[in-house]
Amino acid sequence: MSLILTDVTLTHPDGDGRLTALDRVTLEVPGGGLTAVVGPSGSGKSSLLAVAATLITPDSGTVAVDGTDTTGLSRGELAGLRRHRIGIVFQQPNLLPSLTAAEQLQVMARLDGRRPRSARGRALELLDAVGLADHAGRRPHQLSGGQRQRVNIARALMNDPGVLLVDEPTSALDHERGAAVVDLITRLTRERGTATVLVTHDRAQLAAADRVARLHDGRLSPPDPAG
Numbered sequence: 001m002s003l004i005l006t007d008v009t010l011t012h013p014d015g016d017g018r019l020t021a022l023d024r025v026t027l028e029v030p031g032g033g034l035t036a037v038v039g040p041s042g043s044g045k046s047s048l049l050a051v052a053a054t055l056i057t058p059d060s061g062t063v064a065v066d067g068t069d070t071t072g073l074s075r076g077e078l079a080g081l082r083r084h085r086i087g088i089v090f091q092q093p094n095l096l097p098s099l100t101a102a103e104q105l106q107v108m109a110r111l112d113g114r115r116p117r118s119a120r121g122r123a124l125e126l127l128d129a130v131g132l133a134d135h136a137g138r139r140p141h142q143l144s145g146g147q148r149q150r151v152n153i154a155r156a157l158m159n160d161p162g163v164l165l166v167d168e169p170t171s172a173l174d175h176e177r178g179a180a181v182v183d184l185i186t187r188l189t190r191e192r193g194t195a196t197v198l199v200t201h202d203r204a205q206l207a208a209a210d211r212v213a214r215l216h217d218g219r220l221s222p223p224d225p226a227g
């Protein structure tokens, strides 16, 4: 399991010109390890995640997910790749208000046409893995902010992705709950072997990372060992 960005450049329209959001970024994220991406506001962190998630095609450069070069894939092929190989955790959990925690996860499998019974089993197993075995029947308003983010993380793992992309998962949480969520992401990364990218503003979270990549004005310094 791996994610490899090679020489990725991404520009956005900016008045009469173009703004370079990512400038020849190369990043290799091996499976089983947590790579943190840090940088000031506007440095390109969200752009990097969007390109890694194959939601935006870069102007140049390549993105390889689990060894598959995504360059030139059709929209349908990219959608399939995202569904099966990539898990995304956004800042806000975006859970559906009327569904229980287990159902939030089962929806993912149903979208994929899998049997309801096996989806339920997997949903319960994942809720157990994130410490919510006793909360499977609760709806979002019956969960705390930290618990909702755990459901969000479990949902991202539902289709057993090789790549896990996590965007500021603790921005809505206090320090203690935020640290618990990062510990959880670290543990799941090691246990499941995912190639995980964690975008964060919080320097305290860098201690959990295996590597830290620093973005500045769209340019990436080579990852250094965290610590």
Ligand SMILES: Nc1ncnc2c1ncn2[C@@H]1O[C@H](COP(=O)(O)OP(=O)(O)OP(=O)(O)O)[C@@H](O)[C@H]1O
Pocket (backbone or CB within 6 Å): 012, 013, 014, 019, 020, 021, 039, 040, 041, 042, 043, 044, 045, 046, 047, 048
């Ligand atoms: N859709 C867009 N159109 C035009 N410019 C954009 C677009 N998306 C991002 N940008 C610009 O690209 C640069 C990088 O933005 P990006 O959101 O990737 O940074 P970031 O590090 O995630 O910032 P933040 O921490 O504030 O979320 C910024 O200058 C931003 O204004």
